[in-house]
Amino acid sequence: MRGGSIYIERTSGLHRLHPLTKVALTALCFASAAALPSLAWLLALFVGLLLPLAIWGRLTAAFLKSCLLVVGPFVISLTIIQGFFSGGETVLFRLGRFAFTQEGLLAGLTFAARLLVALGGTLLLMQSTPQAQLMQALTERGFPPRLAYVVLTAIQIFPSFQDRAQVIIDAQQARGLELQSGLLSRVRLLLPMVGPLILGSVMDVSERAMALEARAFSSPAPKTSLHSLADSPSQRILRWLLVLAAAALLAWRLWSALQ
Amino acid sequence: MIELKKFSYWYPGTEEPALQRISLDISEGEFVGIVGANGAGKSTLCYALSGFVPHFYNGESEGQLTFNGQDMAALDLGQLAGQVGLVFQNPFNQISGARFTVREEIAFGLENLGLPRSEMHARIDEALDLVNIQDLADRSPFSVSGGQQQRIAIASILAMQPRVLVLDEPTSQLDPDGTRDVFTALSKLVSTRKITVILAEHKLEWLATFCDRVIALGGGKLRAEGTPQEVLSSEQMLRLGIGRTQYSEAAARLLRTKKLPVTLEQAKKALK
Amino acid sequence: MNLRAEGVSFRYPSGVLALDGVSLDIPSGQLLAILGENGAGKTTLVKLFNGLLRPAQGSVHIGDWDTAQHSPAALASRVGFLFQNPDDQLFERTLAREVAYGPRNLGASEAEVAHRVSRALKLVGLQDMADAHPYDLPAPQRKLLALAATIAMDTPILVLDEPTIGQDELGCRAISRILTDLHAMGRTLMMISHDMDFCAEHAERLVVMLNGKIHLDGSPAEVLSQTKKLDEAEVAPPQLVRLAQALKMRATPLTVDEFVDEYKQWRKKKNK
Numbered sequence A: 001m002r003g004g005s006i007y008i009e010r011t012s013g014l015h016r017l018h019p020l021t022k023v024a025l026t027a028l029c030f031a032s033a034a035a036l037p038s039l040a041w042l043l044a045l046f047v048g049l050l051l052p053l054a055i056w057g058r059l060t061a062a063f064l065k066s067c068l069l070v071v072g073p074f075v076i077s078l079t080i081i082q083g084f085f086s087g088g089e090t091v092l093f094r095l096g097r098f099a100f101t102q103e104g105l106l107a108g109l110t111f112a113a114r115l116l117v118a119l120g121g122t123l124l125l126m127q128s129t130p131q132a133q134l135m136q137a138l139t140e141r142g143f144p145p146r147l148a149y150v151v152l153t154a155i156q157i158f159p160s161f162q163d164r165a166q167v168i169i170d171a172q173q174a175r176g177l178e179l180q181s182g183l184l185s186r187v188r189l190l191l192p193m194v195g196p197l198i199l200g201s202v203m204d205v206s207e208r209a210m211a212l213e214a215r216a217f218s219s220p221a222p223k224t225s226l227h228s229l230a231d232s233p234s235q236r237i238l239r240w241l242l243v244l245a246a247a248a249l250l251a252w253r254l255w256s257a258l259q
Numbered sequence B: 001m002i003e004l005k006k007f008s009y010w011y012p013g014t015e016e017p018a019l020q021r022i023s024l025d026i027s028e029g030e031f032v033g034i035v036g037a038n039g040a041g042k043s044t045l046c047y048a049l050s051g052f053v054p055h056f057y058n059g060e061s062e063g064q065l066t067f068n069g070q071d072m073a074a075l076d077l078g079q080l081a082g083q084v085g086l087v088f089q090n091p092f093n094q095i096s097g098a099r100f101t102v103r104e105e106i107a108f109g110l111e112n113l114g115l116p117r118s119e120m121h122a123r124i125d126e127a128l129d130l131v132n133i134q135d136l137a138d139r140s141p142f143s144v145s146g147g148q149q150q151r152i153a154i155a156s157i158l159a160m161q162p163r164v165l166v167l168d169e170p171t172s173q174l175d176p177d178g179t180r181d182v183f184t185a186l187s188k189l190v191s192t193r194k195i196t197v198i199l200a201e202h203k204l205e206w207l208a209t210f211c212d213r214v215i216a217l218g219g220g221k222l223r224a225e226g227t228p229q230e231v232l233s234s235e236q237m238l239r240l241g242i243g244r245t246q247y248s249e250a251a252a253r254l255l256r257t258k259k260l261p262v263t264l265e266q267a268k269k270a271l272k
Numbered sequence C: 001m002n003l004r005a006e007g008v009s010f011r012y013p014s015g016v017l018a019l020d021g022v023s024l025d026i027p028s029g030q031l032l033a034i035l036g037e038n039g040a041g042k043t044t045l046v047k048l049f050n051g052l053l054r055p056a057q058g059s060v061h062i063g064d065w066d067t068a069q070h071s072p073a074a075l076a077s078r079v080g081f082l083f084q085n086p087d088d089q090l091f092e093r094t095l096a097r098e099v100a101y102g103p104r105n106l107g108a109s110e111a112e113v114a115h116r117v118s119r120a121l122k123l124v125g126l127q128d129m130a131d132a133h134p135y136d137l138p139a140p141q142r143k144l145l146a147l148a149a150t151i152a153m154d155t156p157i158l159v160l161d162e163p164t165i166g167q168d169e170l171g172c173r174a175i176s177r178i179l180t181d182l183h184a185m186g187r188t189l190m191m192i193s194h195d196m197d198f199c200a201e202h203a204e205r206l207v208v209m210l211n212g213k214i215h216l217d218g219s220p221a222e223v224l225s226q227t228k229k230l231d232e233a234e235v236a237p238p239q240l241v242r243l244a245q246a247l248k249m250r251a252t253p254l255t256v257d258e259f260v261d262e263y264k265q266w267r268k269k270k271n272k
Helices: A019-035 A039-056 A060-085 A102-128 A131-140 A145-173 A183-214 A233-258 B042-049 B077-081 B102-113 B117-130 B146-158 B176-193 B204-210 B228-232 B246-254 B264-271 C042-049 C095-105 C110-124 C139-151 C169-184 C196-202 C220-224 C227-232 C239-246 C256-271
Strands: A091-095 A098-101 B002-010 B019-026 B031-035 B060-067 B084-087 B164-168 B196-200 B213-218 B221-226 C003-011 C017-026 C031-035 C057-062 C079-082 C157-161 C188-192 C205-210 C213-218
Touching: A019 A039, A019 A102, A019 A131, A019 A233, A039 A060, A039 A102, A060 A098, A060 A102, A091 A102, A098 A102, A131 A145, A145 A183, A183 B077, A183 B084, B002 B042, B019 B042, B019 B221, B031 B042, B031 B176, B031 B204, B031 B228, B042 B084, B042 B164, B042 B196, B077 B084, B077 B102, B084 B146, B102 B117, B102 B146, B117 B146, B117 B176, B146 B164, B146 B176, B164 B176, B176 B196, B176 B204, B204 B228, B213 B228, B221 B228, B246 B264, B246 C239, B246 C256, B264 C239, C003 C042, C017 C042, C017 C057, C017 C213, C031 C042, C031 C196, C042 C057, C042 C157, C042 C188, C079 C139, C095 C110, C095 C139, C110 C139, C110 C169, C139 C157, C139 C169, C169 C188, C169 C196, C196 C220, C196 C239, C205 C220, C205 C227, C213 C220, C213 C227, C239 C256
Parallel strands: B031 B196, B031 B213, B084 B164, B164 B196, C031 C188, C031 C205, C079 C157, C157 C188
Antiparallel strands: A091 A098, B002 B019, B002 B060, B213 B221, C003 C017, C003 C057, C205 C213
């Protein structure tokens, strides 16, 4: 699916895990990204845990591709900035009066690795969990269903918004609107483009609201779900362990910073 | 089943009533067509018959509107949702957007009603079957044609097992294929399920072929009521801006009868 | 201004071959309808005429212009385009400003713009609403507004995508009158439509598409008499043609008048 959803359908153990277990794993990744002290540790976590999980989830190619697409540009920009400007003794080379240092390079790479670990955890969760399941897991733990509905529709409706935007651009071009780069023509494009998009959506809102009512959206009955989310005692224990590990990492980091 | 007695209705902040002193009695298992020019009150009547007037739109009303003898205003929308279903013109706006497959989309209303899982699956299978979209069950509801989307919308409502299905111009955005699919599904419902179907529609030839009874509206008033042939062949249809099928138009020039044909079959018989 | 497509093919990025070697010559002033089921290539074809799409093979000429050498905005001075859904283009505060948008983009002087706006609004019958907000109009009338906005661009060629969809009888009659007026002014008119009764009555030429190719092309009487080929393209003939066929009249009447004449002759022959 284009646009909003990055879920990739596969049959795998990772996909079958309860969404909250994967949320706990993501939390651990974020804690690690913030707390682990060195590049080696971060890369070890990525290669030793995240990559095997991606392989287990049969997502290897998509996972690595997304990591590269998002983190790649950061690796370049961060190493350039840090390499030239964060100082250090070991000069690798010079450009004019700017020195590129080994310490700077390492700092840049470490920062990029932190991003990589945080992103990797998020990708594992999102690529292996349909958003509907994630929302269901959250609403079963007390997340408001109306808010869950808004989040889900936002993800789903986004691609159709893109389609409509294209039709609107076509329609206005057919009325002689010149599409050119340049700030002035971008501004000229804004109203004819955004106007129909918003007006049309506003017109649809009342019909959408009625259609939701016709589906008993405001029924007072407690809601049920078509799919059951498989859970197990071992997963519950695993979740607690993951959360504890995340908390311990952060606490250790805080403590060592205070020392 | 649904009864209106001198029912009038004003949308909030309007002087002119959208419906004026309408009296109407719809019985169980009937297939009723509603015709009228744009602005004649078709949509408002659909909303009234499904309880959205007065529940969703406020506004003023006069006269009586009852469902199975109970005042519609006294029933709440949550209660009504399982009894009366409403299908709209634009298929896209009826897809909840919160579910990712057609099966889950149909489940959305059932989840809201709080049904147990096993019953949901049974009802979804049945609804898919009724409108003949079993093969779409695992597709995304956004990846199918308009006609298929409209059938998903109908199935989503049918799964809630309403006794009355009200449709407000469900085929107006559809091509001939989509229109045929929707009408075929509806006629199957009436004949096999004894569900009451009330359908507002401009496509006269289709209405004439399938409906038991046709109601013509003009300026918010009930102008004619009877069998499709009685209502749709009359000259009044021209004055009301509803028009007639070309079968009626041709036969009006050739035959001296009050009972003009409105369908191909009738025209063939009359002109043979 | 002539329009000429020569050996045009087009493939979407998804890999679908939407047009496959289409050649079409449309002389100045012709009123033509393009028919065919969804996905047959109708919309793709007309989008090549105003440069929204570019042919992968072959060429499209509008008068002496090769569309490959002009931007859609430039081609907009020669080919006007009415999209199916008016809400995809309306954004101004008043009807008059909305209609003025196109001519202004094309560089018309303010005096000229004002003149064209009042003329176009008058032609579609909305002259009394010039200062209203477009969304004060009901949806079917917004379509007429979008049509006025297209007409005001004074293009020699006009493409109309499903002009009658969502219109009631009165709306169809209004559009029929507008097309007749535009035709009398010598504009080239091309409509894509599923409304067979409307096309048969108004078009001078019918082009039926199937799988990205031109399947049938000729006068309405020629095209509509080819029952088998129409069937292949999933295009149902209009009501009067179906009636004539059901009666085995061996005629292809396009209007009620024609049907009445043909029927009387057929009756006479039959009685002999």
